[in-house]
Amino acid sequence: MSCSFGEKVKVTIFGQSHSEAIGVVIDGLPAGKKLDFEQIEKFMSRRAPGKNKFSTARKEADLPKIISGIADGVTCGAPLCAVIENGDTRSKDYENLRAVPRPAHSDFAAFFKHNGFNDIRGGGNFSGRMTAPLCFAGAVCMQFLQDDGIEIGAHIEKIAGIKDERYDSVNVDFKNVKEKEFPVLDDKQGEKMREKIEQARLDADSVGGVIECAVTGLPVGLGEPMFGGVENVISQAVFAVPAVKGIEFGSGFDGSDLKGSENNDAFSLSEGKFVTETNNHGGILGGISSSMPVIFRVAMKPTPSIGKTQKSVNLITREETEVCVHGRHDPCVVPRAVPCIEAAAAIAIMNLR
Amino acid sequence: MSCSFGEKVKVTIFGQSHSEAIGVVIDGLPAGKKLDFEQIEKFMSRRAPGKNKFSTARKEADLPKIISGIADGVTCGAPLCAVIENGDTRSKDYENLRAVPRPAHSDFAAFFKHNGFNDIRGGGNFSGRMTAPLCFAGAVCMQFLQDDGIEIGAHIEKIAGIKDERYDSVNVDFKNVKEKEFPVLDDKQGEKMREKIEQARLDADSVGGVIECAVTGLPVGLGEPMFGGVENVISQAVFAVPAVKGIEFGSGFDGSDLKGSENNDAFSLSEGKFVTETNNHGGILGGISSSMPVIFRVAMKPTPSIGKTQKSVNLITREETEVCVHGRHDPCVVPRAVPCIEAAAAIAIMNLR
Amino acid sequence: MSCSFGEKVKVTIFGQSHSEAIGVVIDGLPAGKKLDFEQIEKFMSRRAPGKNKFSTARKEADLPKIISGIADGVTCGAPLCAVIENGDTRSKDYENLRAVPRPAHSDFAAFFKHNGFNDIRGGGNFSGRMTAPLCFAGAVCMQFLQDDGIEIGAHIEKIAGIKDERYDSVNVDFKNVKEKEFPVLDDKQGEKMREKIEQARLDADSVGGVIECAVTGLPVGLGEPMFGGVENVISQAVFAVPAVKGIEFGSGFDGSDLKGSENNDAFSLSEGKFVTETNNHGGILGGISSSMPVIFRVAMKPTPSIGKTQKSVNLITREETEVCVHGRHDPCVVPRAVPCIEAAAAIAIMNLR
C-alpha cells in the first residue's frame, strides 16, 4: 500500500511534480502483446494540461519513454517501466509555500508527515501530475482488457451543479465521449458547464463535479467477498486520483432512499443470457461482478488552488496569516480527471481477473 | 485481498452463515494489553440480531470464544483468534435458493464464481453474519486506539429519506449514540425512521439509509499518497460490510457542487494547535490525516430480502421464474450496521498508524 | 508476513502450544473439491508425537475440526478453517522458564520481542506444535496438487552424521517412505540413525539432521525472477518449520565446489519431452521451474531441549544462572519434521501456480 497497487498486475508509481521525471512500473503483464502506443498517447493526451483555456497553462510533452518490459516490439514478461520527463517546471513559484500551506491542499499534511522534508515544489508526489503515469498504466491495462471484450468509459456527470445525462446502465452507450474535447454525453449541458468553469476562472475561483464510469463486458464472478470485492478494489484505486472525495456504485446514495422492492433488480433471460432488467446493483452483487455493466460515480471537490486570498497559518512561526496561490492551476480539474478515473478502473479490473 | 485486510494488523475473517462457526484471526497486535471483554461484548451486542422487532428473529449468542493470542489475561503477541459458534441455523430454509437466486443478493454471482459449489445456506460467506467477527476485530482494535486518544463513533444519518442531524464536523459530539437502542443523534427523527421501518415490515418490503461515522483524535500524517491514503484504506475496509454501495468523505458529493472558495477549509490556530475552521476535507488532505476529525458517510441499499414475490431465473433449467424469500430478514439493516461501520473504520485506522 | 503465507492460497496459522486451540485458515482454495479427510489425518499422524519412544510423550488427538469452508462435503470457495484442540497440556512445567531462557530456544528472543508478555507455556506460538496446522494446510494443498499430477515426498537424508541414500534426482522414486514409521530410503541406515537417537536420549542429549524433499510433476514456468522464484518461495515457507537452519537446492553447497562443466545439466530429449540429463539445478533455472523434479535439502539443528544442565541468565535479576529443561521433548525432531517439510513445500507450490 502506498505507491503500489495490485497483486496480479502490480502498478508502482514514482516521481514528484518537479523531480527529474515521473514514471511507473507495471509488473505481471502477460508476454507477447504488441502495445498500440499511438492509442496510449491518445489516451494520455485526454488528461494532458495546456490544451485549452480550461486547464493549466503548463506545457507537458508527457510522452512516456519505455525503459523496460518490451522486446522485439511486444511485452516480454519483464516489468514494464515508463518514464515521463518533467520538463517545464517553475520551481520558484512554490518556495514560499513550505511554511504556509494552501487550504485544501496536501501541503499541511505532507509537511508533518515528512517532518518538513516533503518536496513542496508543485505538490511533490501529491501532485495531480502523478496521474500521468497512472493514465499510462491504465491505457496499457485497457489494451489487455479490450482483447477480452471489456470496455471502460467515463464522462462528466456534473460540474458546478449542471448535470449531464447518465449512462443507460443496462445497455451502456459510450457515445464517443473519448473523442470529445469536453467529455459529456449531452453537449448542450456541456456548454453550460463550460460557462460555469469560465465564470469560476474569471472569479479566481474553482468548481468541482462528478464523473460517471462504466465497465462493460466483464464476466460474472470477479471479486472476492469481504475485503476483495469489486467495490473495495475499484474504490482503493479511484481514491488515488487527487480531489476524489466520494464514490458510489449503481444506485448508490440515491438508492439508499429506495425500498427493496424498488431497488432490487429482477433477473431475466435475454438472448439466452442471464441479465437483470434494471441495474441498481451497478454490476456488483455481494462484491462479485454480475456480468451487468459496472457503474460507479466519483465526487470531485473543486480545485483547491484558487486565485483568492485565503486564511492560513505559518507552520514555522506558528502564526495565522494569509496565502494567495499564484501558480498555474485549473479552475476545474473534472474534465481532465475523466481518463484518470478510467485508468484507475482499468488497473483495478486487471487485478480482479 | 479477500478474507484478509491490512499489513500492520492483519484481520482474517472466516466462516459461513451456517458452518460450524465463524471467526477471525488478528495478527500484529501489541503484546501486554489487557482486553476489556465486557466492552467487546457490549459493542458486539449492538449489531446482534433478535433484540427487537426491527431485526431478524434469529437468536445468536454471538459470544466470541478466544482460541489464542491471550496469555495471563493479556495479549501475548501471538495472533488473536476468536470463534463464534453458529447455533441457531435453519438450513432447510435456503435449499431451494440454489437454482433460483434472490434479486440483489450475492446468490447469483456466488453461484457462477464457485461453479455452483458455493454454500447457499444463509448466504454462506456472503452473509451479513460475517460482520460479527468484523465487529469483534473492530472492538479489539478500538481498545488500542482509545489508549492513544482516538475515538470512533457512528450514527444513522438517514433511513428511508428521513434525516438525522449530522455531526458538527469540527467539534464532534458523539452524544452517547452507542448507548442508544436506535443510534441517532436526534431521537425525534429516529422515531420517524422507526415508523418507516415498521411500515416496510408490514408491506413485506425493506428500506435503506446512510450512516455517518467520525474518527477523532487522529494525529496528523497518517496515510500514504496515491493508493495508501486514508480514503483508500477506509473505503477498502468499509465495502466489506454487505449492502454498502457508496462512501463519501467530508463534504463528499455535496461538496462537488461547491466552489473552491466555499469548500476550502481555512487554517487557523486554536489553543496553540493548527486547525481548520471548517471541515469539508473530512480530516483528510492529499490522502493524509490532517488531525481534524475524519468524517465519512456510507450509503446502504435497502435489504435485498423482502417478502414480496420477485422475478428471477432458474440457473439450472435456464428459465425465467419467480422467487419469494421466506427466511428471516430485517426490513432495515442500517441500525445494526452502525457498529459494523465503526469496526471497519477501527481496523482501517489500526493499519494506517 | 508473519503468521500468513501466500497470495494465491493464503495460509494463516494461529494458536499457542497451550492456548485453547491452534488452527489454520486457508483462503483461495478452488470450490468443488471433495477432500479426503482420512488421507489428511494419515498425513498428520506422521508428525504426531507420542507414537514411539523417539518422540515426546505428549499425547495429542490432533484431529482437526473443520470450522468453515466446506458445504455438502466439498470446498465451497469460502476460507477453510480447521481447529485442533490443545488437550493434554501441563502448563506448570514451564512457569519457571519465563525469567531463565533455555539455550537455543525462542524464549530469549520472544521475551524481549513482546516485553515479557509472550506466552511462555510450551513455547507459545513458537512451539513445534504449530506445525500441526501447517501439516493440515499442506495435506489439503497436496490433494489439489495431486489432481494435477504433482507429488511431494521427503525423507531423512541424515541424522547425527549417518547418511541415507539420496533420491535419484532425475527419476525420483519416493519408495513408499510415507508408509514407514521411520522415513528413510535405506532402512539399514535408518536403523543406525535410530541407535544414535536412542544413545542421545540415554545421554539426556539430542541430535539433528538433514531432510531431503522432492517435488515431481511440476510444469515448466512456475516462479518469477528476482524475489518470486521457486527457491525464494519454498525457502520462505520452509523456514517456518522450527529448527530449520539451512536449505539448498539441487547440488547446493556441494555444487559450489564443482566446475561449470561439471555442474551444468545438459538438455536432451526423452520420449519427446525436453529434459536435463542430470539435475544439479534441482528443477529450478533462473528461479523458474524447469519441469525436472525440484530437489531441496534442509538442515535441522539438534533439538534445543536437552536434559543436561546448561548455562543461562535470569532476564529479570540480570544474573548468570543455570537451567535444566524437565519438560517432555524429543531427542530428535527430524523424523517428525519430514511431513512438515513436505507440507511447507506444498503450500509454497500452491502459491507458485
Place this chain on the structure above:
Amino acid sequence: MSCSFGEKVKVTIFGQSHSEAIGVVIDGLPAGKKLDFEQIEKFMSRRAPGKNKFSTARKEADLPKIISGIADGVTCGAPLCAVIENGDTRSKDYENLRAVPRPAHSDFAAFFKHNGFNDIRGGGNFSGRMTAPLCFAGAVCMQFLQDDGIEIGAHIEKIAGIKDERYDSVNVDFKNVKEKEFPVLDDKQGEKMREKIEQARLDADSVGGVIECAVTGLPVGLGEPMFGGVENVISQAVFAVPAVKGIEFGSGFDGSDLKGSENNDAFSLSEGKFVTETNNHGGILGGISSSMPVIFRVAMKPTPSIGKTQKSVNLITREETEVCVHGRHDPCVVPRAVPCIEAAAAIAIMNLR
C-alpha cells in the same frame, strides 16, 4: 512477489540486460536523510564488471541517475527511483540463443514461461546485471541502518574448494574486506582462489563458491514467528541473486551433525549485556533476532556460461543439438556477488525493523 520485495521499505526492480535502462523504486524510506552518493557509487563499483581480468569485459558506467525521491538534497518521503542506463550492449551476441537454451541458464525456463516472448538478449530480466539496482537499493538501505549502528559485511568463504577463514561469529571483525579488490579475510587463501579462477578461465570453464555474510548491531526482537522470521526474510531476498542455490544460518548444515549439548549456545552476561558465548544460532532464535551477529552463508553455483561446447536442444525444431556460449562472461561471479549478498541482507533487514 516477483520484482518487488518488502512491505515496510518496498524495493521494486525493473529492466532487462539490454533494455533502455534498468532501475529500482524504493518506497517507504524515512524523509530527511542526506544520502552519501559517493559511498553508494563506491559500493556499486564493488560489483561492477570489467575492473579486472576475472570479470566480464563488458564496460558499464553503472552510475545511477536519481529520478525521484530527493528534494533539497535529502530524501523527501516520495519513492526514490534510480535508473542506470544500458550503454554497452551487444545484442547480436545472443540472437541465436532463443531456440537453443544454454545449460544451467534461465533461457529454457524463461522461453516456456513467456511463450517464447522473453527478452533473450543478455538474459533479459534474468541477467546478473539486475543486481546493479539491487546493490543501489542495498547501499541506500545500509546508510539508514548505519545510523542505527547496524553494519553488514560479507566475504568470499570458499571458491573452487579453497577456503577462506570464517568470521569470529561472536565478535565479528570485518577486516576491511570492503576495501579489497578480492574480498577475502585471508589474502593468502585469496591468492589460491585467484589461481583457480584463472585456471578455469584458461580451461574455458568456471568455478563457484560460498559467501559468508554478517550483520552486526541488530537489536533483539526483529522478525516474526513462522513465515516472517529473520531466516525467512533474508533467504527470500538472497535467492534474488542469480546463481545462489543454498543458504545456511549459524552453524547451518554442519550444525545438523552436532549434538544439542554442542550446538546450543549458553547465555551469559558480558559488560551488563546478555550475550551467548558461542553463536551457532547465527543470531536468530525462533526466527527472531537475538542481538548476536546474524551470520549466514550462501552457496553459489559455478557460472553457467562456459566456453565449452555443451549438449542442448532446439526448442523450435525439437531436436538435440549443441551450444557454445561466445558472449562475455565471468569464470567466477563469486567476488562480484559479495556486495550483492550484502545488499540483499540490507533490504531484508530494513523490512524486519
